[in-house]
Amino acid sequence: MRGRQAVLLEPGRLELREVEFEPGPGELILKIDLAMTCGTDLKTYRRGHPKLPMPTPLGHEFTGTVAALGAGVTRFREGDEVLAAPSAPCAECPPCRRGLENLCENINGRTMAWGAFADYLRIPAHVVARNVYPRPRGLDLRHAALLEPLSCVVAGVERLDLIGKDRVMVMGAGPIGLLYVSLLKRRGVPEVIVLGKREERLAAARTLGADQVWDLAQLDDPDAFIREQVPEGLCTVVECVGRPEAWSQAMRLVRKGGEVLFYGGCAKGAEVPLDTHRVHYDALTLKGAFHFTPSDVRIALDLIVRRELPLDVLVSDVVPLARVQEAIDRLLNGQAIKIGIGGPDPAAPTAPTAPTAPRGVSP
């Protein structure tokens, strides 16, 4: 089948192209019901991505409807509505064999379902086998399309030792920081503090349950302000900014015996000084977190399906695919948190066009 696909020709140059979608053995073609923008897409648009040679399609957060099945697919039928993560581990490389599936060496642009800013998306067989799930009727598409980022954040929260931790600070109020806020509150952390910027994001942090929200734009000396507000210090700091200054600040502000989770990826080669005295004598725990495993996806799926988190506050707007460029421009100008891509096209007929295949009927 043919459909449109947003293709990044070079940094800053996006084009909607007509392409052919054909499922290989074990694969699915999904009609995209809704895709979601992500910081990774924006970074790639701005400066390219080492694992995505140009020209490359964009978009990896999505929910869709099965439009075609490859040979051998038995778990799904045409017309099934699904949620999915865009990647899955290979189960064969050394990290996979050690149980570190989030660090699979074979996850890259070629092996992922990449290109959700499109009418259709091909889902590789190993992803179909492990990370595609039925979408319950009536589930808000904006929630369903957030399975991937929520899986990443579930993986990060699983790495934290939250037992007895009464005060956690999340640095950064972007989509990932906000997802951390909602999960940490759901895990019962008594006080979650957010340090971030931009009113829309800070308001979303409050909606998601943040107990304190500090606007960096209002603070001349954030370190001094935070020390004054919480003289006893922060048990845990989750860094979701991805800049070396933020990594350093996280290590300065965490209290004795505390834990820092570095989630925000800095530019390649970035280094930060380490206060060895603090790490040793204050017994700090410093951790990284990256990507997710299929078991994190199942936890995230459960949270979405049970509608436990008000995730739609992360989605500032939904626009049709034809306006994907405008969505990216708005995000680059800091005018939204996330934007859904794939709303009804104004030019397209608005009548119910989806063929409603009878469900639960054997072929």
Ligand SMILES: [Zn+2]
């Ligand atoms: Zn993402």
Ligand SMILES: [Zn+2]
């Ligand atoms: Zn692997």
